[in-house]
Amino acid sequence: MGSMFFGQYLLSKGAINREALIDAIERQRSTNLSLVELAVRDGCLEPQRAEGILTRYRTTDAGLKELCLEYGQIDREKLDELRRIQKSVWVRIGAALVASGHLTRDQIDEHLAAFYEVQHEASQRLEADFRACSDPETVKTFVELSVFYLKRFTNGPVKLQTLTEDGGALSSGRRRYAQKLVGDRELFCALDLPSQVATVVAQGFIGVPVEDDSEVAIDAVCECVNIIGGHACTRLEASGFRLRPEPPFSTEGDEPAGDLRSSTCARVMAGDDEVDVRVFV
Amino acid sequence: MTKWRVMTVDDSAAILTIIAAYLEDSEFEVIAAERDGIMAVERFAQERPDIVLLDLIMPGQSGVETLGRILAIDPDAFVVIVSSLGTEDAVHECLTSGARSFLQKPFTRDDFIDFMRDLTQVA
Numbered sequence: 001m002g003s004m005f006f007g008q009y010l011l012s013k014g015a016i017n018r019e020a021l022i023d024a025i026e027r028q029r030s031t032n033l034s035l036v037e038l039a040v041r042d043g044c045l046e047p048q049r050a051e052g053i054l055t056r057y058r059t060t061d062a063g064l065k066e067l068c069l070e071y072g073q074i075d076r077e078k079l080d081e082l083r084r085i086q087k088s089v090w091v092r093i094g095a096a097l098v099a100s101g102h103l104t105r106d107q108i109d110e111h112l113a114a115f116y117e118v119q120h121e122a123s124q125r126l127e128a129d130f131r132a133c134s135d136p137e138t139v140k141t142f143v144e145l146s147v148f149y150l151k152r153f154t155n156g157p158v159k160l161q162t163l164t165e166d167g168g169a170l171s172s173g174r175r176r177y178a179q180k181l182v183g184d185r186e187l188f189c190a191l192d193l194p195s196q197v198a199t200v201v202a203q204g205f206i207g208v209p210v211e212d213d214s215e216v217a218i219d220a221v222c223e224c225v226n227i228i229g230g231h232a233c234t235r236l237e238a239s240g241f242r243l244r245p246e247p248p249f250s251t252e253g254d255e256p257a258g259d260l261r262s263s264t265c266a267r268v269m270a271g272d273d274e275v276d277v278r279v280f281v
Numbered sequence: 282m283t284k285w286r287v288m289t290v291d292d293s294a295a296i297l298t299i300i301a302a303y304l305e306d307s308e309f310e311v312i313a314a315e316r317d318g319i320m321a322v323e324r325f326a327q328e329r330p331d332i333v334l335l336d337l338i339m340p341g342q343s344g345v346e347t348l349g350r351i352l353a354i355d356p357d358a359f360v361v362i363v364s365s366l367g368t369e370d371a372v373h374e375c376l377t378s379g380a381r382s383f384l385q386k387p388f389t390r391d392d393f394i395d396f397m398r399d400l401t402q403v404a
Binding site for chain 2: 052055056071202205206207208215216219220222223226227228229230231233234237242243244245246247
């Protein structure tokens with residue numbers, strides 16, 4: 001069993017059904033507000049400035065707290081007060097399930113203990129799988145950056161689950177967004193995304209609504225892959241690798257699978273959806 | 282107020298859209314947007330923009346090749362490379378090829394406008 005969210009774990013164990021999970025997530029959404037949302041509600045942050053902070057959050061690696069301080073004109077004292085409010089009303093998924101009457105506190109505690117054990121094992125397995133894959137540093141760099149940017153562009157929870165070597169075939173219902181990196185080695189990086197995730201990524205990147213599978217959406221996701229690939233090259237340069245990205249492309253086929261020696265597939269949960277982050281070496 | 286005339290060159294329509302949106306209601310005006318290097322050189326010759334924002338990684342004619350052709354038309358052209366790639370090698374190659382500056386993607390509107398305003402101090 002790979003790394004997963006607690007709600008997903010409960011679902012996989014049959015402790016709750018999908019309706020109960022959705023119910024709990026909706027309860028969380030109504031109470032768990034970000035610092036920016038709390039600040040707007042409090043009246044100490046104008047909505048337009050909040051939008052600017054969220055855009056900056058999506059497109060840089062800065063944290064929300066530092067962005068509120070730097071661009072929100074909120075002082076540290078006010079921010080601490082908002083953090084306290086946020087903490088006091090924040091509902092974790094287990095508590096939301098208890099509050100909704102789907103599980104008891106004791107049941108949650110019991111499942112949590114087992115969940116932490118499973119997560120610890122999954123995390124150790126992931127580390128071992130990274131070490132065992134054909135090009136550990138490149139794979140880890142690309143996977144970490146992909147998870148980071150998927151989180152930013154979707155503005156939602158993203159979690160790396162498993163890492164496997166496979167043939168690199170594209171699963172049905174997905175499109176592949178890929179980029180070739182050349183230099184002192186040759187490899188491909190790719191994101192295999194179902195269209196609903198691609199749309200969310202594209203919208204998060206451009207900042208305006210786009211239609212599923214439209215040219216604009218595809219182009220925007222390709223550019224996201226380009227950003228991940230470019231940053232991967234930049235980060236790998238510090239380790240002595242000399243890589244350069246070629247223009248990204250999108251395909252509904254399996255390329256470049258079959259042309260290269262191996263394909264590492266990182267299965268990632270983005271909200272409710274599974275996406276594959278791939279490195280072909 | 283006379284606006285700075287900007288030409289954007291990027292194979293990604295998304296990036297062209299974002300840059301155009303960021304520059305709206307500013308002292309900069311996008312007078313041309315091209316998605317490939319060959320068209321960009323032709324358009325540069327016609328429009329002679331004040332600033333060219335040029336992508337580095339493009340299919341066909343690359344950003345560095347496009348930069349060379351633009352500088353062959355006008356050695357004083359003010360060309361800035363905009364790329365997701367920020368390796369020392371890439372930055373060095375662009376600057377020694379005649380680019381005036383380098384901006385790594387992604388960027389926010391505020392950072393981008395600040396960057397553009399800094400450029401106008403030297404353009």
